[in-house]
Amino acid sequence: MTVIEARNLGKVYSGKAAVEDLSFEVQPGSVTGFLGPNGAGKSTTMRLMLGLDHGAGRTTFDGVPFTSLDRPMTHVGALLEAKPFHPTRKARNHLRMLAAANGIAASRVDEVLEQLGLTAVARKKPRTFSLGMGQRLGLAAALLGDPSTLILDEPANGLDPQGIQWIRELLKGFAATGRSVFVSSHLLSEMALMADQLVVIGRGRLIASGPIEDFVRTSARNAVIVRSPQATELADVLRREAAVVEAVQPGVVSVTGLDAARIGDLAFEHRIRLHELANRVATLEEAFLEATQGAEEYQAHQLDEGGRA
């Protein structure tokens, strides 16, 4: 089962670093989500990993660079483009062409077409395909060689909710067989359901990598919500214990820096009545936005009252 090791990846466009000294690992048996704001360098990183772009650093798949792999599709399945095919080459012919280069039997072409729900359009030209259908054909190509690793750039783009659920199950099932999945997506809620590990980048540099739970746990948005008729009095007590207390609404405060048990004990010791004491866990989106704050390459601004940007 394949371990992907990316070491010191770097890429400069016109004097500007798109990816800078980026290192991470993708372990087999896991879905590793690749997150970053627009322009963070995710697609460039994936192209560097596959030897499509030239730059600094080295990526190996079980110690072997992609460009040295024999029959590469049987090792690494990649989806990098929204519609990576010629619009008038029939879907089945597109896969036959890829299969021919990798010694893959024609029966496998029909198998993946069936698996991806494309049998009915196998002999149709993909120019009529929707974005979602195009993504399915791209995924069929990635899965064609029954590879031990998948590298997918925004595979859920254009898919309907059923398609998104399907791809989630597909990738989780793929990883469950001990194989590696490295997938980028803007759909953070989807990533939260799908990924076990995360690699987060901003402006081409590594921000975080590791288990998704650890990443979310570091968020300042993890808090304990306390509802009390003596909220002001409780806030004073908690602040003396170095907690950060914010008023959420009258009678409700959000507390960070102390866990729920300690807050309960302190309230009890100071004879403060509590109506609610609940942990609030940050979402992946909150943790991501917090981690990448200021690392956006392209920043939008709120409209003013007159509707002007």
Place this chain on the structure above:
Amino acid sequence: MTAALRYEWVRIRTIRSTIWLSVIALVFGVGLSFLIAMGTYFSFRSSQPPRGSDLDGFGPGVATQFAALGAPYFVAYILAMIGVFAWGHEYRHGMIRATLTTLSSRTSAWVAKFLVVGAWVLVVAAVTMLGSVLVGVLWLHGYPVRLMTSATGAAIVRTLVYTLLLTWVAAAFTALTRNQTAALVLLFLWPLAVENVVTLVFTLVPALRPHSDLTRFLPFNAGSRIVNQFDKAHSVFGQPLSLVGALVIFGALTSVGMAASLTLFHRRDA
């Protein structure tokens, strides 16, 4: 390398432009020869046919739609577009990334593309020329015209070499520009406009007129001499160029274009 050849072989056969360009080349070439042979047949019927020796150049002419006698060989330009599309589709439709994640060796991908496209156009051009000779034979079999002669064979071989080189030049242009529209413009504009304008300038400007023979070194001008058997050359690089001189000049353009395209194919991001 075998993997890349298999990939290219399926690629070239599963794209419609390959088929319609091949059919157009075949219909245009054989059709034109059909009309030439038919016109000759009716001319012979209405008047006394010339003697056999006066028709020695007729076989090469019919086979190559008179390119062997100095006319441009349009079939080669039609087939060269297959070379343009071989690389153009890679960049126009983002296929290059799919190709390079399927093959991984850039050299193999590059070599296979040139070899398969070259083999394809050679076969289509050969069929077109043999078909052209066949329609000539069918129309003129009752007359003392020998179409399948050694001169016809030589014309076919020379025309095949020219077609192959032109296709490779076109493919190299496209790989260099990574834009099939630009490559198509270059393929037609350079020989049809640029070289003709340069020749015209040498003819019209009095100071250049004594040097107008130099235009024989213009690469596409030189390329046409590979096919042309009509004007006999007296030395390799004299006026007109010999077959060897033409091959050296047009072959040099092809080689430089291909070498540059391979170098940049390795250096550039996909």
